[in-house]
Each structure stands twice: as structure tokens, then as C-alpha cells.
Amino acid sequence: MLQANSLTYRIGPKGLLQNVSLTARPGEVLAIVGANGAGKSTLLKVLSGDLKPSAGEVVFEGKPLAQWPPAALARRRAVLTQQHTLALAFQVRELALLGRYPYFGGQPTAHDHAVVAAALDLVGLRQLAEREYPTLSGGEQQRAQLARVLAQVWEAEKGFLLLDEPLTGLDLRHQHHTLAVARQLARRGFGVIAVLHDLNLAAQYADQVLMLHQGRPVASGTPAEVLTPDYIQLGFGIEVELLAHPSLGGPLIVPTVNMPF
Template sequence: MLEANQITHQIGRRKLLDDVSLVAKPGELVAIAGANGAGKSTLLKTLSREINPTKGYVSLDNRSVFQFSAAHLARRRAVLAQQNPLAFPFSVYELVMMGRYPHFDGRPGADDLAVVDYVLDLTGITHMAQRAVPTLSGGEQQRVHLAKVLAQLMTADEIAQPRGLIQQPKYLLLDEPTTGLDLYYQHALLDIARAMTYRGYGVVAILHDLNLVMQYADRVLLLKDGRALVSGKPTNVLSPAAIRDAFGLSVDIICQSGMACPFIVPTQQLHAFSRTA
């Protein structure tokens, strides 16, 4: 279990997070939602050990994440960041292979090659393996970086049994993973994330589209101004009142027979950049 317990992160007099807790269990997808500046990325960076909270702690299997070596932690959790700048024009294959660095010293072995080939196919980018990453569109680059973090976590034993449960829980942290992706690949990426949960992975994803949260998340944490507003099952959390409170937007929740989940539709006319709390 990956757990953030009563996290506060303060810079000067400003609290980016204020007493926020989140639990990610193996086998579930937890969404983090909220308006811009609500503290979503700060919470994800705290979960990943990128930043150290002012108060509170993050634990993995009931141990502080700071008690794990960097190499061990890299094999247990991977992060798809919001920004992924490159200093050199690596090929797609080279960049995805970098995800395997925690698994080998010197040169990649047969298992590393097999995992990279598998995730290239899984993310639909095998055909662009030799292309330079900077020449790709933003959406294509996002799929490459997804393949890289999957290569970081997966093992040859897992790909040999693609539907089997993993022996030790691992965690995939996704910071706005659908950014730059068209409609098809938004759902393709989240389908992959859901499939990972069926195998025993825990997934935490920052999502702006609340309809995607409704469709894919097992639980959602809704943040406002650095504090936890409400958490629980999406159908319980994403009420018109909570959405109005978090986003300043009036919505209707539409439920129809034949739909797998409710659908959220704005009901008010918006004026650009005029949102008020």
C-alpha cells in the first residue's frame, strides 16, 4: 500500500497542501481532481518522493519511502510526469530502454529487450521505435514516456503471463497523463492503466476530465486550495454541489440506461477567465 498521511507542504507562508491524506491500494485506480492550483501535482510529487513534505509522511508497505534505496524504489513505483524535457534527440527505443536502467548494470540483457519490445507494442509505438523523440507530436511523445515508465516497472515474468497477478504490488503515478492525446488514445492509455490494476498494480492519476474519472477511477480525491474537499467513489464524490464548490461550475449529472456510468454536463453559460470561488 502507498499512503500519504496528513501531508502539509508549505513554501514561506503559503500552504500548497494542508493536512491531505491519500491511500493507493493494489488493484485500484485512484484519481486526484481539482481546479488549477488545488495542489494535485504537489501531492503526486510527494507520493513519488520527489519532494519532502513539511509535515506528514509517505509510506510504502508501512515503511517511509525515504527508507528505500533509489534503485529499489524505482522498481516499485514509476512516475509519468507532466513535463518530460529531453536534452538530446534520443530515439524512441533508446528512451524506452532508459526505463530499464534500475534492472541492469552495463548492458541490457534478454529480459530487458523483451520488456521493451512488449511495452512498445502495448502502447502502439513499435513502428516509430527508431524515430527521434523530438520529431514526434506531443501526443506521440506522451505515449513514448508511458512506455518508458511501464518498462521501468514490468518484468519478463510478467509479460510471459500477461494476465497473471504480480507477486509484489507496484505503483504507477500519472500526472495529467491524457495531456496532448486525442480521444482514442486518452481511452487507450486509461484502458492500460485499468488493466494494470487487474494485475495488482496501484495507479494514482491526476485527471482534469471528470467524465474520465467517472468512467475509470475506483476512488477519487477532490482537492480545493490545497485541502481535501471530499473523497470516495466517483459517483458519490462528484455531485453537483461538490463540483460547484471545487470548480465554480454548475453541472447536471445525467444517468441513462445503457450507460456504464453517469455523465457530467455543464449547465451554465461561461465567460472566459471569470471564475470566482
């Protein structure tokens, strides 16, 4: 379980996050949604420990995040950030193998190689395993990084996955595929926290949704509770209508206004 208690994060007098709390449970996908600049990525950085909150604390499995030994934390929890810098021209396989570094000392074992191969299979990059990372397309790079993160917590019990906009640059099929992977991990007992832009995808795949607006929580709860026209008007400043999804039964969020210019 990952808990955030009244997180506040400030740079100077500017509050980027104000009093945000959340509970992410094993077996659930939690989506963080909100307009550009609402504080989604900042929240994920505080949750992952990249940023220290000005007030409040993050508790992972009953222990404050700061007290976790880095190596133990790395075997339980993986983080996929938004920027994918990779300074060296690693091959896709070598990149995914970085996810196994917390597990082997000198040389990777056959098991590590097998996990990497399975993770590459899962994201559909097996054929590109020998390709150098800089030669991949943006979406393929994103999937290669996902494979690395998956390899890192492949066998973890009640592992956690923190994903900051994991769908950037992905085509329609791979957007759904990535979230389906997240769902399956949740079924296996993982907790998944993902920053998402597409409200329809959040509605379809998340168990819980937290909506932020200007650093403050607007609403949190099930998708049906949070993704209402009123809250979306509040959080995104746009009018929407909910239609019934023709085949899946859930809601379909459709904007109803043309933008005035």
C-alpha cells in the same frame, strides 16, 4: 499500499497543501481531481518524493518513503511527471530502454529488449521505435514516456504507478487507451494514482477519487460519492448536471451554465 498521512506542504507562508491524507491500494485506480492550482501536481510530487512535505509523511508498503533505497524503489514504483524534458535526441526505443536501467548492469539483456518492444506495442509506438524523440508529436512523446514508465515496472509484483496528467496532448482514443492500460495494471495488482482533468474519464475509470480545492481535500471516496453536483460546484465553481450515460450506465457530467463574459 501507498499512504499519505496529513500531508502539508508550504513555501514560505503560502500553504500549497493542507492536511491531505489518502490511501492508495493495490488493485485500484485513484484519481486526483481539482481546479487549476488546487495542488494536484504538488500532491503527486510529495507522494513521489520529489518534494519533502512540511508536515506529515508518505508511507509506501509500510516503510516511510524516504527510507526506501532508490534502486529498490525504482523496481517497484514508476513516476510519470508532467514535464517531459529529454535533453538528448534518443530514439523512441532508446528512451523506453531507460526504464530498464534499474535491471541491467552493463548491457541490456534480450529480455530487456523484449520488454521494451512489448511496452512500445502496448502504447502503439512499435512502428516509430527508430524515430528520434524530438521529431514526435506531443501526444506521441507522451506515449513514448508512458512506454518507458511501463517498461520500468513491467514485471513488478504489486507495483505502483504515479501519473501526473498522463492524458495531456492525447487524442480521444489514446486517452481511453491509456486509462484502460491503467485499469488492466490495477487488475494485475498494481496501484495507480493519476492526476486527471476530465471528470467523465475519472468517473469511468477510477475506483477512488480525491478532490482538492485550494490545497485542501474537498471529498474522497468512490466516483459516485465524490463527483456530485455539489462537490463539483465547490471544487470547480461551475454548475453541472449528472445524466445517465446512454450505454455504460455510469454518470455523465455536463455543465449547465454558459459562462458570463
